[in-house]
Amino acid sequence: MGRAPCCDRENVKRGPWSPEEDSTLKSYVAKHGTGGNWIALPQKAGLRRCGKSCRLRWLNYLRPGIKHGGFTEQEDNVICSLYKSIGSRWSVIASHLPGRTDNDVKNYWNTKLKKKLLTAHSNLNYHHNKKKSNNNSNGSKHTCDSTPPSPPTAAVLAVKSEDYGFGSFSMPADNPASSALAPVDAGAFGCFNSHSQVLVPEPASFPVPGLADQSNYGGSANGYVVSPSAQDISAASSCLTTDNGIGWSDNAGGVVDVFLMELGLAGPMDLLTDGGYGLLDRVGDVGSVQVGGSGLWPNAGDNPQELYQGVTYS
DNA sequence: AACTTGGTCAACCGCTCTGAT
């Protein structure tokens, strides 16, 4: 048996609000406030609407000070940076943007900002590959294919996260790489939710033997960065395409910078792919990511055991 | 001009969280 509906669906109006309903709700709230009880409000206000509907209409549209459309670049940046660090917690993100509602931010992200970033990112990858292609030609001039590069394939050492909102790789459950890896309780790492697993080659051990010390990279990553060798990575030799296989986001910390240095990428924005590809975009690239502390990226003072993952392109 | 396709956004649905009892 399902949960009882919050209102009598037979007797409430649904769909778009009329100007009359808007003004009824507005004037009622102006006079009496919400009274802390949205369920009872429509009856008191004389509206044939569900209380939840009234609440939504008020919060997203009628409330004073609401802004619609016309997001500024500064707001874009706030949304991007918060999305990277906390994921799709729209209400939290909206609370950082005066006059914006969670619904607005969510719609804006889904319909515009995400595409904008993916486009920008694929352009970046395109130029990155183009540059590499030119380098490989020993200085000779290359004509460049006008079509964007197809997604590379990757061998994945560690990694499966089903639905955590930020700082995660993900691999389809039916990917052959999954079966080649041993599941490890990710709860110990404090970064994945209870449904997620971190997968490592058997036998599972932390840190993974053979992973290089981060000091090779200038020590700017809180002491925890590791860079697995291609041999380590080859232990997980199954391949998957990153097109729909790897999702990635980051909080733009020092680890990311080191990771990007290793990959020859430009900056943290390179990693904002939200399920797209482009984290590693060259055959032979080897990189590392970490799990530790209170989030995906360890902070100074976190336990160094709580880290690492590695990927390379094959 | 008619139809199709794709984008936008308001609104709904169903779940979890929270506070009162």
Next chain:
DNA sequence: TATCAGAGCGGTTGACCAAGT
């Protein structure tokens, strides 16, 4: 402590509109 109702939230839907064919 357990239960329940209401609030809050994120994901999804569908109506509407504009652009393309």
